Amino acid sequence: MNGFKTLLAGVLAVPLGLAAAPADAQDWPTRQVNLVTHSSPGGGGDVMLRNLAPTIENKFGVSTTVDNRVGGSGAVAMTWMATQANPDGYTLLSVTPTQLITPLRAEGIPSYEDLTPIARLFLDPTTLYVHRNSPIETIEEFLEEARANPRGLTVGIGSAGSLDQLVLQNFMAATDIEVRTVPHEGGGDAVLALLGEHVDAVVGEPGQALTHLEDGTLRMITVFQDERLDAYPDVPTLSEVGYDVVSNKFRGIFGPPNMDPDLVEAIAEALGGLYQDEPWNTYWVEGSLNPAFLGPDDFKANLDVANEELRSFIESLN
Secondary structure (H helix, E strand, C coil): CHHHHHHHCCCCCCCCCCCCCCCCCCCCCCCCCEEECCCCCCCCHHHHHHHHHHHHHHHHHHCCCEEEECCCHHHHHHHHHHHHCCCCCCEEEEEEEEHHHHHHCCCHHHHHHHEEEEEEEEEEEEEEEECCCCCCCHHHHCCCCCHHHCCEEEEECCCCCCCHHHHHHHHHHHHHHEEEEECCCCCCHHHHHHHCCCCCCCEECCHHHHHHHHCCCCCEEEECCCCCCCCCCCEEEEEHHHCCCCCCEEEEEEECCCCCCCHHHHHHHHHHHHCCCCCCCHHHHCCCCCEEEEEEEHHHHHHHHHHHHHHHHHHHHH
């Protein structure tokens, strides 16, 4: 379990920005950028790209599109990127640990090694929240109810096989509870289910439920990381109540296979320089994301380690 914690804690955060690309690197962007996500509208990847898109437009004066290729826990988007997307640098995929987990769980799905890792951008904390109408006010009450009524509580996640599911499985194992897992087509759909009170809680990031957390419709009850979130100082970490489950979902960008290395460096440099631009800055600050930039080589090395740790953890669950 220690390896899983190391993976999810994402300890390789580095200062913002990237060293300059080689002098002969291609300029990027000079025309429309197509941003692809496996998330449904309102999911974490979708929200990220819908903030990245106008930031690119404002910064570079080019147009953008956001393309939701939903299905198969990321398999549809990964397969399309690996087999059909143009490697010219103008079709990019938003990625999370889903792009590692799904190929590990299903043969024939393109993996990160079949695409081009460009940059890790953020670490996104995983949290647990309930509806304001829920009688559950705290994480202690959640655990008490789950123990009193095994499988009586339903917990929504973004998709089957996602990091959310692994976190939930780890959470249940650590606390000796059992709840019913309810997968959706993305984090946005899980939030909608909670808003409709069709599930009792959701494991997900603050950003995908930000509006509803801010207006009090949803209530965060715990954070799966080492320290409390600045934006939610009254919400305890799970470790504070005695259970060592830590998760920070990485968010990054892949390109299609066979991209020119200088172009990859140029894209990474451009993305690494956006943190203080709007609406990108507001997006990550208000969403409690941690800037954790890694360029192409470091991101690939980080993925190699993460992939093996996830492989071991999945095998241990099986």
